[in-house]
Amino acid sequence: MRKDKSQNLIKRPPVVVVLGHIDHGKTSLLDAIRKTRVAEKESGGITQHVGAYQITVPAAKREKDEKKVTFLDTPGHEAFSQMRSRGAKVADVAVLVVAADEGIKPQTKEAILHIKKAEIPLIVALNKIDKPEANPERVKSELQKEGILVEDFGGKVPLVKTSAKTGQGINELLEMILLVAEMESLKADTSKPAEGVIIESYMDSQRGPMASLLVEQGILKTGDVLATPSGLGKIKILEDFLGEKIEQVFPAQPALVIGFEDVPRVGENFKTFSDFEEAKKYLKPEEKRVLEVLDIEEGMKVLNLILKADVVGSLEAIEEILKSLPQEKVILRILTSDVGEVNENDVQLAKSGKGLILGFRVKTNTIAKNLAQRDKIRILNFEIIYDLVEGVRKFMEKILEPETVRNDLGKLKVLVHFWAEKNRQIVGGRVIEGMVKKGTLIEALRGEETIAKGRMVNLQRNKKDIEKAAKGEEVGILFEGSGKIAEGDILVIYTQERQKGVL
Numbered sequence: 001m002r003k004d005k006s007q008n009l010i011k012r013p014p015v016v017v018v019l020g021h022i023d024h025g026k027t028s029l030l031d032a033i034r035k036t037r038v039a040e041k042e043s044g045g046i047t048q049h050v051g052a053y054q055i056t057v058p059a060a061k062r063e064k065d066e067k068k069v070t071f072l073d074t075p076g077h078e079a080f081s082q083m084r085s086r087g088a089k090v091a092d093v094a095v096l097v098v099a100a101d102e103g104i105k106p107q108t109k110e111a112i113l114h115i116k117k118a119e120i121p122l123i124v125a126l127n128k129i130d131k132p133e134a135n136p137e138r139v140k141s142e143l144q145k146e147g148i149l150v151e152d153f154g155g156k157v158p159l160v161k162t163s164a165k166t167g168q169g170i171n172e173l174l175e176m177i178l179l180v181a182e183m184e185s186l187k188a189d190t191s192k193p194a195e196g197v198i199i200e201s202y203m204d205s206q207r208g209p210m211a212s213l214l215v216e217q218g219i220l221k222t223g224d225v226l227a228t229p230s231g232l233g234k235i236k237i238l239e240d241f242l243g244e245k246i247e248q249v250f251p252a253q254p255a256l257v258i259g260f261e262d263v264p265r266v267g268e269n270f271k272t273f274s275d276f277e278e279a280k281k282y283l284k285p286e287e288k289r290v291l292e293v294l295d296i297e298e299g300m301k302v303l304n305l306i307l308k309a310d311v312v313g314s315l316e317a318i319e320e321i322l323k324s325l326p327q328e329k330v331i332l333r334i335l336t337s338d339v340g341e342v343n344e345n346d347v348q349l350a351k352s353g354k355g356l357i358l359g360f361r362v363k364t365n366t367i368a369k370n371l372a373q374r375d376k377i378r379i380l381n382f383e384i385i386y387d388l389v390e391g392v393r394k395f396m397e398k399i400l401e402p403e404t405v406r407n408d409l410g411k412l413k414v415l416v417h418f419w420a421e422k423n424r425q426i427v428g429g430r431v432i433e434g435m436v437k438k439g440t441l442i443e444a445l446r447g448e449e450t451i452a453k454g455r456m457v458n459l460q461r462n463k464k465d466i467e468k469a470a471k472g473e474e475v476g477i478l479f480e481g482s483g484k485i486a487e488g489d490i491l492v493i494y495t496q497e498r499q500k501g502v503l
Contacts, residue, residue: 009189010187011187012252013068014181015092015214019114021102051311054253055069093184095122097127101133108146121180123158124159126162140159186252193273195217196217197270201263202340209263221238230268233261238256239255305355305358306353307360325393330397346368356380411491427476436469436491437493451489452485
């Protein structure tokens with residue numbers, strides 16, 4: 001979040017983004033923090049998907065007041081990157097979660113790149129420290145290779161050993177976040193008109209367009225007119241992350257807004273205005289997402305997709321990653337892309353477009369489910385973006401024709417032709433290259449010309465059946481196939497297998 005040089009400033013809570021590799025414990029760590037630090041009266045837990053929540057840290061011995069920390073609860077670094085790409089410096093501190101037993105993984109490296117680009121302070125949470133296989137020193141060395149030098153190694157990056165399972169290090173992590181935030185001197189001006197960033201948005205079937213946001217400056221109130229480049233509205237209802245109605249939102253506080261006329265885009269900055277006429281000037285309709293229309297050449301293979309996701313942030317992250325899949329052999333075409341549950345219109349579109357429906361953290365309504373079963377339309381549901389992408393990759397490979405791969409084993413020179421009857425012949429010869437094997441395929445060459453093709457029914461040496469023969473050995477072969485083999489011909493022995501298509 002942006003710092004302000006105005007004199008009319010107050011301290012505000014830090015906003016923290018938690019990033020890292022899948023299965024390294026991001027969600028479980030956040031859950032552990034939430035369970036220990038959400039106030040007793042809030043113990044019923046979070047009732048809705050706001051995309052962020054705020055915790056209370058009790059006052060330290062020398063301090064009078066308790067402190068708050070806001071955590072972003074996004075689908076991962078894909079959505080965080082989406083926010084950053086629109087210029088929204090939404091987080092003040094990044095926590096990089098690394099499993100102590102596994103170390104740096106591909107997504108850890110991606111997360112590090114995003115954090116470096118965002119130019120925000122970093123804290124490493126070395127999670128799963130309770131596991132017997134935990135190896136902190138190895139992880140620190142791996143971090144050093146990625147340009148992250150922790151304090152133990154003479155660097156400036158704090159590292160906290162944590163366990164979401166046992167609760168170890170949770171308090172230390174929160175204290176470190178507050179310490180780093182204190183050094184950043186985070187301030188906000190509450191006298192300014194409210195402005196901030198959209199962190200999630202979606203269409204609710206009952207309540208209409210919904211937007212989760214973080215206030216950066218000013219105080220947002222019920223009744224305010226606000227706008228982003230893609231949408232505007234007047235705030236009818238404000239709710240906190242527990243679903244409780246509130247009248248105003250302070251800087252670094254997450255809230256759910258009902259009142260937008262359209263679903264705004266994730267990562268857009270919002271501002272408040274005196275009236276709708278002023279707000280309309282902030283709109284930039286041309287920035288709305290337009291799905292790419294592709295010219296498909298005749299004969300090219302295409303996989304049509306219908307995407308449905310819980311929130312716009314997820315949707316945009318999925319589209320961005322799908323674009324990175326190789327499409328030289330199979331083209332991905334997104335027929336429609338929207339937030340909300342899978343409905344009957346999606347199934348009808350999938351039927352007419354011969355498409356696949358992909359749902360991300362959404363349900364399928366009963367009518368759509370029945371229609372899909374009747375018309376044999378595939379609906380695949382996912383909870384993790386990378387699982388969805390791998391699912392799409394597998395479907396793309398299924399569309400490809402299997403490839404026939406030939407593997408040459410050896411060559412045999414025909415020395416004598418013993419016998420021929422119908423499509424069978426017996427010949428004798430010497431292996432001059434590689435090896436020959438019973439049950440393989442044969443191509444007979446006379447000079448450069450192929451004069452016979454078939455298979456080896458039997459292989460003998462000294463009138464005894466054998467399975468294979470090596471270079472230099474003389475053997476007899478029972479050949480079955482088309483064409484007539486003669487002395488002096490070269491028999492190429494090979495195998496052939498069909499392999500599934502690879503992108």
